[in-house]
Amino acid sequence: MVSAEQLDTLPKRLQAMARKYGRSRVALREKEYGIWQEYTWQDYLDHVRDFCLGLVSLGFRRGDKIAIVGDNRPEWVIAELAAQSAGGTSVGIYQDSLAKEMAYVIDHSDAVIVVVEDQEQVDKILEVRDLIPKVRHLIYYDPKGLRTYTDPWLLYFPRVLEMGREYGRQHPGLFEEMVAAGDGEDTAIICYTSGTTGNPKGAMLSHRNLLAMGDTIQTVDPLTPDDDFLSFLPLAWIGEQMTALAMHLSIGFTVNFPEEPDTVQENMREIGPHVMFSPPRIYEDMVTRVQVKIQDAGWLKRKLWEFFQPIGLRVADARFAHKPVPLTDRLLYALGEFLVFSAIKDHLGLARLKRAYTGGAPLGPDVFRFYHALGVNLKQIYGQTEIVGIAVLHRDDDIRFHTVGTPLPGGEMAISPEGEILLRSRAVFQGYYKMPEESAKTLAGGWLHTGDAGYIEEESGQLVVIDRLKDVMRLSTGEIFSPNFLENKLKFSPYIKEAVAVGNGRTHVVAMINIDLQSVGHWAEGQGIPYTTYQDLSQKGPVIDLIAGEIARVNADLPEAARIRSFVILHKELDADDEELTRTRKLRRGFVYQKYAPVIEGLYNRAKEIPVQSRVRYRDGRETVIETVLQVRELLPVPGQSEESEQPEPRAAGGGGVG
Amino acid sequence: MSEVHLAVENVAIGFGGVKALDGVSLAVRKGSITSIIGPNGAGKTSLINCISGRYIPQQGRILFEGRDITRMPPARRAELRIARTFQNIALFKHMTVLENLMVGRHALMRSGLLACGLWWGPARREEIEHRKAVEEIIDFLEIAHVRRKPVGMLPYGLQKRVELGRALALEPRLLLLDEPMAGMNAEEKEDMVRFILDINQERGVTCVLIEHDMGVVMDISDWVVVLDFGRKIGEGTPDEVRRNPDVIRAYLGDKDLAAV
Numbered sequence: 001m002v003s004a005e006q007l008d009t010l011p012k013r014l015q016a017m018a019r020k021y022g023r024s025r026v027a028l029r030e031k032e033y034g035i036w037q038e039y040t041w042q043d044y045l046d047h048v049r050d051f052c053l054g055l056v057s058l059g060f061r062r063g064d065k066i067a068i069v070g071d072n073r074p075e076w077v078i079a080e081l082a083a084q085s086a087g088g089t090s091v092g093i094y095q096d097s098l099a100k101e102m103a104y105v106i107d108h109s110d111a112v113i114v115v116v117e118d119q120e121q122v123d124k125i126l127e128v129r130d131l132i133p134k135v136r137h138l139i140y141y142d143p144k145g146l147r148t149y150t151d152p153w154l155l156y157f158p159r160v161l162e163m164g165r166e167y168g169r170q171h172p173g174l175f176e177e178m179v180a181a182g183d184g185e186d187t188a189i190i191c192y193t194s195g196t197t198g199n200p201k202g203a204m205l206s207h208r209n210l211l212a213m214g215d216t217i218q219t220v221d222p223l224t225p226d227d228d229f230l231s232f233l234p235l236a237w238i239g240e241q242m243t244a245l246a247m248h249l250s251i252g253f254t255v256n257f258p259e260e261p262d263t264v265q266e267n268m269r270e271i272g273p274h275v276m277f278s279p280p281r282i283y284e285d286m287v288t289r290v291q292v293k294i295q296d297a298g299w300l301k302r303k304l305w306e307f308f309q310p311i312g313l314r315v316a317d318a319r320f321a322h323k324p325v326p327l328t329d330r331l332l333y334a335l336g337e338f339l340v341f342s343a344i345k346d347h348l349g350l351a352r353l354k355r356a357y358t359g360g361a362p363l364g365p366d367v368f369r370f371y372h373a374l375g376v377n378l379k380q381i382y383g384q385t386e387i388v389g390i391a392v393l394h395r396d397d398d399i400r401f402h403t404v405g406t407p408l409p410g411g412e413m414a415i416s417p418e419g420e421i422l423l424r425s426r427a428v429f430q431g432y433y434k435m436p437e438e439s440a441k442t443l444a445g446g447w448l449h450t451g452d453a454g455y456i457e458e459e460s461g462q463l464v465v466i467d468r469l470k471d472v473m474r475l476s477t478g479e480i481f482s483p484n485f486l487e488n489k490l491k492f493s494p495y496i497k498e499a500v501a502v503g504n505g506r507t508h509v510v511a512m513i514n515i516d517l518q519s520v521g522h523w524a525e526g527q528g529i530p531y532t533t534y535q536d537l538s539q540k541g542p543v544i545d546l547i548a549g550e551i552a553r554v555n556a557d558l559p560e561a562a563r564i565r566s567f568v569i570l571h572k573e574l575d576a577d578d579e580e581l582t583r584t585r586k587l588r589r590g591f592v593y594q595k596y597a598p599v600i601e602g603l604y605n606r607a608k609e610i611p612v613q614s615r616v617r618y619r620d621g622r623e624t625v626i627e628t629v630l631q632v633r634e635l636l637p638v639p640g641q642s643e644e645s646e647q648p649e650p651r652a653a654g655g656g657g658v659g
Numbered sequence: 660m661s662e663v664h665l666a667v668e669n670v671a672i673g674f675g676g677v678k679a680l681d682g683v684s685l686a687v688r689k690g691s692i693t694s695i696i697g698p699n700g701a702g703k704t705s706l707i708n709c710i711s712g713r714y715i716p717q718q719g720r721i722l723f724e725g726r727d728i729t730r731m732p733p734a735r736r737a738e739l740r741i742a743r744t745f746q747n748i749a750l751f752k753h754m755t756v757l758e759n760l761m762v763g764r765h766a767l768m769r770s771g772l773l774a775c776g777l778w779w780g781p782a783r784r785e786e787i788e789h790r791k792a793v794e795e796i797i798d799f800l801e802i803a804h805v806r807r808k809p810v811g812m813l814p815y816g817l818q819k820r821v822e823l824g825r826a827l828a829l830e831p832r833l834l835l836l837d838e839p840m841a842g843m844n845a846e847e848k849e850d851m852v853r854f855i856l857d858i859n860q861e862r863g864v865t866c867v868l869i870e871h872d873m874g875v876v877m878d879i880s881d882w883v884v885v886l887d888f889g890r891k892i893g894e895g896t897p898d899e900v901r902r903n904p905d906v907i908r909a910y911l912g913d914k915d916l917a918a919v
Contacts, residue, residue, distance in 0.1 A: 032798070033791065033794035033795065033797075033798060034790075034794045034797070034803070034806065035794075144799065144857065144861075145853065145857055145861075147860065147861050148860065259803050259804075260801065260803045260804055262803070262804035263803055263804045266804070
């Protein structure tokens with residue numbers, strides 16, 4: 001047996017897994033034609049070998065880059081490992097990126113081959129072909145609609161596999177030689193971070209970085225080769241690279257790919273994964289789904305839920321506080337598990353889950369308690385692309401909502417004098433591709449500078465993340481608050497999809513809201529309120545009342561200064577295509593503040609109504625202008641000058657325990 | 660593309676005093692998309708009904724692949740692989756998408772009642788084969804996410820797609836599409852056009868299309884036939900039809916013409 005140290009690249013791990021498990025275990029599973037189709041470890045290696053040799057026959061050499069765009073399918077990871085086997089680097093691109101965004105990443109990363117899924121992506125790439133002169137071939141794996149494309153620049157995935165088999169016959173042993181020549185310090189992937197400002201930066205991660213992460217997390221949260229994982233978030237995202245690639249090759253569990261992006265919920269239930277890692281949005285959506293379903297459920301089911309959920313919350317709270325759970329609660333909880341919780345978990349596909357990780361943005365404590373009440377072991381992690389996703393996480397027996405845990409074994413954390421979180425471990429990246437200055441700044445002094453503000457809680461020694469260093473805000477009264485924190489609180493309401501809190505340098509906090517069209521629409525139907533579009537629904541009086549009620553509830557839990565005094569419901573949904581959200585659906589705050597400056601001014605000028613005009617860009621590039629009037633609602637008295645001077649002392653207002 | 664796949668010769672049918680079709684002749688080339696256009700009541704659907712066998716014309720004949728099918732019952736025509744979709748969706752609403760598509764395979768099933776009932780041996784193998792074909796259609800039309808949903812619960816645009824799927828399940832050589840895009844929004848129309856083009860180009864299916872959206876008709880048709888009051892008043896390539904003064908007068912109107 002070769003030690004893990006010697007298996008220092010991902011392809012070497014793949015070879016070892018194939019040697020160990022051959023055809024006896026399933027490496028990948030994809031639902032196609034309604035059936036879960038399986039790839040054993042040997043199949044996986046065979047495909048990687050053939051595709052690798054196919055690439056080599058097309059002139060792909062050690063150090064070359066391959067760019068990959070597509071939904072989660074075996075071909076994605078096969079192409080990735082094939083490039084790495086040849087000593088190359090893979091660059092994942094989000095499949096819903098615009099053509100010009102794709103062109104930037106492809107060209108900046110110097111990719112020579114691009115692998116895409118289907119006609120949609122082929123058309124996008126063809127559109128920007130002039131911008132990517134270094135690309136020699138475009139390989140696609142779904143041929144639908146591409147029969148009439150005769151350009152020799154395009155190659156069909158199975159054709160490349162065939163070329164690889166032929167090349168392998170002419171060059172026996174070449175694949176094994178190339179894999180053996182691989183080094184742990186080779187760059188395995190370049191992960192372009194979605195970047196809330198400016199062009200995305202390409203974080204270079206070595207094989208050693210990725211495997212360090214995969215091997216270490218196993219010592220804290222062990223998984224077995226019998227476990228399942230469902231890969232449904234973009235493979236270009238570090239979280240998915242970490243699980244579907246690094247942890248997969250380190251542990252040997254099965255990675256499952258859903259049939260279509262639309263069937264994820266169904267497939268999740270069929271697979272019942274043992275582990276998942278998602279940004280908060282996914283967990284928030286599930287909560288909304290459960291809440292809406294329960295409102296629709298019959299009388300008995302609703303009553304059962306209303307009876308048992310508080311018990312679940314009580315038990316969860318006791319466990320969080322490390323207090324003993326009274327016997328009656330334990331018995332009632334067991335009954336609740338039997339009658340209600342197990343059924344809900346089964347519906348969501350969480351029945352077999354050993355643990356779920358959330359990271360990337362703060363998750364509201366309410367969402368946390370919701371899952372723990374159900375008996376789902378949801379844990380907060382902290383990390384970023386530059387340190388392969390997870391660097392700090394909760395241990396199973398010590399979960400606190402406002403903290404993110406302690407570093408993985410072998411990792412260290414520190415807080416800089418400015419309050420910035422610094423990290424150090426073997427997973428810290430090699431730098432940004434072709435950006436030496438940025439890299440030096442981020443890695444100054446041997447620490448990874450995260451750009452996040454935080455502190456280490458004395459009592460538990462756990463890390464508390466406040467917000468991005470640049471996003472922590474201050475009212476004109478000097479009180480600090482975290483808009484993210486407020487927004488997460490608001491978004492726990494099933495009726496609020498997106499929220500934008502404003503208050504930097506102002507006397508008080510105001511908010512702009514996106515309603516959740518599905519649940520508010522449903523509610524409106526129940527109330528007999530007719531509506532046509534999102535825009536129409538958003539300005540209906542009863543809808544504004546509904547949202548006002550939700551905000552008032554959130555306000556009740558907030559410190560005085562952080563309370564939302566007035567709000568509007570925006571006339572359109574914030575959208576990544578309008579650059580208001582990132583591709584992982586994080587708010588691009590600076591941009592949104594600027595774009596909606598007139599609305600914000602209106603709120604602070606205490607206008608009753610705010611006329612707006614906004615440009616909407618459709619997927620096909622067309623633009624239209626929407627003109628409408630937003631209704632302002634004031635919830636609380638707006639502080640005047642006199643009130644301000646009565647509270648000279650700066651005080652924390654939200655943000656998970658600032659100050 | 661030169662071979663005539665379907666020939667309609669001098670067909671006439673009337674209901675009481677109304678002449679729905681009055682001596683219409685046309686030839687549909689193999690592998691083409693042939694559109695039939697005309698104002699409401701021009702006889703478009705009557706013509707499709709004559710081809711699919713719902714109506715028997717009182718005069719004239721219809722030849723499919725050289726064979727006279729004028730008086731053939733609809734079920735026999737289905738066996739010849741003539742499939743159609745309806746203007747008003749005609750699916751089994753309480754059945755799932757999958758079941759509706761499996762019904763579409765009925766004409767191709769060979770096992771007898773007893774063998775099917777026992778679901779053993781060849782009957783079972785046959786069912787698996789049919790299911791596979793249906794799954795390919797589900798994949799093609801991107802309806803995997805609603806596979807097990809009752810059709811009646813689906814939005815209209817998806818139901819239209821399912822109906823197209825059921826027609827495809829027959830593995831048609833000739834596909835009759837009666838207003839496949841009626842009542843759809845721009846995005847749904849775009850999807851439908853893409854599906855029809857793929858069916859025509861990748862599966863080599865001859866398509867006869869009735870459609871009111873002139874943009875779509877002019878974009879995708881190889882040949883356009885214009886009916887008015889049960890008579891053919893013109894035909895040709897989209898460009899020729901667009902320039903045909905009779906057509907302009909009867910149907911398009913000066914303003915509409917400028918728009919297309």
